[in-house]
Amino acid sequence: MQSMTTAVGSRFARYDSVWSASFDVPSYPALSQNLSADVVVVGAGIAGMSVAYHLAKAGRRVVVIDDGILAGGSTSRTTAHLSAAMDNSYGVVESRRGTENIKLAAQSHTAAIARIEQIAREEGIDCDFERLDGYLFLPPGGKIKTLTDELAAILRAGLPVERLARAPLDFFDTGPCILYPNQAQFHPLKYITGLAREVERTGRIFCGTHVDKIEGGKTAHVQSGRWTVHAGAVVVATNSPVNDRVFIHTKQAPYTTYVIGARIENGSVPRGLYWDMDDPYHYVRVHRIEDREVLIVGGADHKTGQADDTERRHARLEAWARKRFPMIEAVEFRWAGQVMESFDGLAFIGRNPGFQDNVYVVTGDTGMGMTHGTIAGMLITDLILGRENPWQALYDPSRKPLRAAGQFMKENANVAAQYVDWLAPGDEADVEEIAPGSGAVVRDGLKKHAVYRDAYGQIHTFSAVCPHLGCVVQWNPTEKTWDCPCHGSRFDKEGSVINGPSNQNLRKID
Ligand code: FES
Numbered sequence: 001m002q003s004m005t006t007a008v009g010s011r012f013a014r015y016d017s018v019w020s021a022s023f024d025v026p027s028y029p030a031l032s033q034n035l036s037a038d039v040v041v042v043g044a045g046i047a048g049m050s051v052a053y054h055l056a057k058a059g060r061r062v063v064v065i066d067d068g069i070l071a072g073g074s075t076s077r078t079t080a081h082l083s084a085a086m087d088n089s090y091g092v093v094e095s096r097r098g099t100e101n102i103k104l105a106a107q108s109h110t111a112a113i114a115r116i117e118q119i120a121r122e123e124g125i126d127c128d129f130e131r132l133d134g135y136l137f138l139p140p141g142g143k144i145k146t147l148t149d150e151l152a153a154i155l156r157a158g159l160p161v162e163r164l165a166r167a168p169l170d171f172f173d174t175g176p177c178i179l180y181p182n183q184a185q186f187h188p189l190k191y192i193t194g195l196a197r198e199v200e201r202t203g204r205i206f207c208g209t210h211v212d213k214i215e216g217g218k219t220a221h222v223q224s225g226r227w228t229v230h231a232g233a234v235v236v237a238t239n240s241p242v243n244d245r246v247f248i249h250t251k252q253a254p255y256t257t258y259v260i261g262a263r264i265e266n267g268s269v270p271r272g273l274y275w276d277m278d279d280p281y282h283y284v285r286v287h288r289i290e291d292r293e294v295l296i297v298g299g300a301d302h303k304t305g306q307a308d309d310t311e312r313r314h315a316r317l318e319a320w321a322r323k324r325f326p327m328i329e330a331v332e333f334r335w336a337g338q339v340m341e342s343f344d345g346l347a348f349i350g351r352n353p354g355f356q357d358n359v360y361v362v363t364g365d366t367g368m369g370m371t372h373g374t375i376a377g378m379l380i381t382d383l384i385l386g387r388e389n390p391w392q393a394l395y396d397p398s399r400k401p402l403r404a405a406g407q408f409m410k411e412n413a414n415v416a417a418q419y420v421d422w423l424a425p426g427d428e429a430d431v432e433e434i435a436p437g438s439g440a441v442v443r444d445g446l447k448k449h450a451v452y453r454d455a456y457g458q459i460h461t462f463s464a465v466c467p468h469l470g471c472v473v474q475w476n477p478t479e480k481t482w483d484c485p486c487h488g489s490r491f492d493k494e495g496s497v498i499n500g501p502s503n504q505n506l507r508k509i510d
Helices: 002-012 018-022 046-057 090-097 099-123 144-156 188-199 310-324 369-385 405-422
Strands: 035-042 062-065 130-137 162-164 177-185 204-206 213-215 221-224 227-236 252-264 273-276 283-289 292-303 328-342 348-351 359-363 438-444 447-453 459-463 474-476 481-483 490-492 497-499
Touching (some): 046 062, 062 188, 062 227, 099 188, 144 177, 227 369, 310 328, 348 369
Antiparallel strands (some): 130 177, 252 292, 252 328, 273 283, 481 490
16 A cells, blocks of 8 residues: 555656646647638637537537647646635625626526536546535634625525534534535546547647737637638637736736645545635645545635745645644645636626627636636627527626725736836846746846746846736746736746736847
8 A cells, every 4th residue: 555655646746736647638739721710719728618619519610729738727727626606705796796696606607517517427528527515614713703694695696505513524623614515526637628529529629829819800810820710709718818908907816826735545534625714715625546535725825926935835735734634644736826816706708898899708717717617618609609698797898896896996006016016126136146947037227137047057038027018027936937916927937928918928138
């Protein structure tokens, strides 16, 4: 048994998600010709592939384009809870959108879980889909009224929740909790691979293909280098839209969240989804890889590009988990993801705000990317096919932050404050102080440079100005990326863009 444990540990222990470490997605060629299609989808994560799948099933010819690998962005970094629970709580979403809308939200997320289950069953996708219960509980010192208020809000939303004296964990007294029955979990990469297989029956998928330009209108098209795909409609499903410079990005804010995967004795933690109500909150589930179980624990969130202790966040998470889950043997996985928090706690799914017809967008996952992405598959397909959908107004990307004005103004004041970074000195006074494998922002007169020193001592210099709207990027020592504190654009250490809204790399400086 011990030798088996060591073998599994040595194979998987790394800075990577449980999903990427345990499953290889298929590869797809880059776009190398002009094409036409009924719909072109930009982004091959859960949202883009769900839209592509539903359209393909409706008989539409679909082309999917992604600049990375299949599901290589946020979908590979989720913890894949499939739940109707609201990340921001039903109480908060109700205060911003009203009771009728939280009913629709509860229905849509419940329907998304059922749709994933149905697709997995009908298409024969072996994605470890499993129904289980969810438990929401208070952090130490939390007020019972917070829990009872949330229980009342969830009941008003129409979900069959109930209060329990504690979650069914005999080693960890959670205190009173809310039971969400019949939630679910799955392996996201296995599921997306199954969707891709179905899309390919009538459509095409291209990876490693950066889209330079997206145009709507009667002759909608996307352009990548010298190749163009013409289509009746374009769906932008790039986590953070790369076709919109301002409008959507003032209504959502990027947060980085951290995850550990720890080996535990099989069967020592009852199957379930566990969430506390801390701020930031913790989220826990179990996943089996081969014959071993891994406890997946997430939390320790902060606004992207605005923390100087990213290297300590995983350690804090591990300390929190070890205190409550004493069966943890060794932490084998560490990774981080980015969540786009919308001003009212619900995603933006539908027609792209603006003048161009035939462009659709899905963003603002708000920590519920798996269900929001699946909702996008159903909703955007209905919009493109001209069918009624009961969730159209709920997720309308053009909606205004009426009752959520406070949150909207708070996040935008935070963005405005980031431009003050222009006046601050760099992280390091001198390039010589940057250690191998590390990066720093260095001031050069009136300019700021993002400087990375590779393992061989070679210096790579870029403008530290984010190509989106000009904020100064920050070095992230945990992920070894350049992160923009304004709207969440991220660039790898070589300056290549890996997350929008920027659609361009950092400018290289010789
Ligand atoms: Fe908007 Fe960088 S993401 S300025």
